[in-house]
Amino acid sequence: MKKCLWVALIIFLWGRPLVSQAPFVVVIDPGHGGRDTGAMGYQGMREKDMVLILSKMIARQIQKDLGAKVYFTRSSDQYLTLDQRNQSAIQKGADIFLSIHLNASKNKDVYGVETYYLDVATDEASQRLAMIENRAGRVKYDTTEAVLSAMIQQASTVASRDLAHAIQDRLLKRLNNKMPESDIKNLKVKTALFQVLVGTKCPGVLLELGFITNKKEAKLLRTQSYQTQIAVGIADGLRFYRNLIDRPRTNL
Ligand SMILES: [Zn+2]
Incomplete structure (x- = not known):
């Protein structure tokens, strides 16, 4: 009898599919850094410093809410x-x-x-913004090259669009529900040829989490309560997106 149980156990284990739920891996890229300060804002606020603070809060929230494995492109x-x-x-x-x-x-x-998300620019303002954000790229990165790379990326475009909507919708809902007095404007999901999104081989988005040149937004961004709502809103969006695409990932 005992022998039968052992045989059954071995057959059971042998027959199990070798599939496990691999961790959900998120790479967070705090923009700019070092000699590249990024935008300068209200009372000397520097984009590179504030995005690093926000990125670390977002990472903690994603780890906590989704059990995701998070890496940074830069952590200093x-x-x-x-x-x-x-x-x-x-x-x-x-x-x-x-x-x-x-x-x-x-x-x-x-x-x-x-x-x-990466695609041809929605409008002139988006194009200008991409030009500014692309300054830290290769010196000669012409538009044709960017378009070609974007086309190669096309497989990820639909997924990136879904990801962008998931994050933008949940983030804005969160900010306006939890902090209605802040009245954050929804500037929606847009597209432009951001070089940093080219070649990631996974869905990717670039978030512009407010204008540091605007007194009200810059002041809000300095508060921990607002930073927390941003982090929770982004984690909400990622959870929604992951549920959309969820399927077992294989380790093999
Ligand atoms: Zn930037």
Whole structure:
């Protein structure tokens, strides 16, 4: 009888599919760093410093809420090229790539949050923004090359679009439900040729989490309560997206 149980156990284990739930891997890219300060904002706020703070909070939230494995392209005030950033998504086997940025405008009244995925630019403003964010890239990175790379990336485009909508929707819902007084403007999901999103080989988005040139938004971004809501909103979006695509991943 005992022998029969052992045989049954061996048959059971032998017959099990060798599939397990691999960890969900997220690579977070805090924009700019080192000699590249990014945008300069209200009362000397520097984009590179604020995105690093936000990225670390987002990482903690994603680890906590999704049990995801999170890597950073940079975790200190370090200069990286845009290609080093997107290559890190490949090296870490990322399921998702998030590039974290803050916006700036000559018009200090402009504020709001927007999410980008890689495709030809939605409008002139998006094109201008991509040109600014692409400054840390190769010196001669012409539009044709960018379009070609974007086309190669096309397989990820639909997934990146879904990811962008999942994050933008949940993030804005979160901010406006939990902090209605902040009245954060939904600048929606847009597209542009951001070099940092080219070649990641996984769905990726670039988040512009507010205008540091706007007094109200810059002040909010300094508060821990607002930073927390941003982190929770992004984690909500990622959870929604993961449920959309969820299927067992194989370790083999
Ligand atoms: Zn930036």
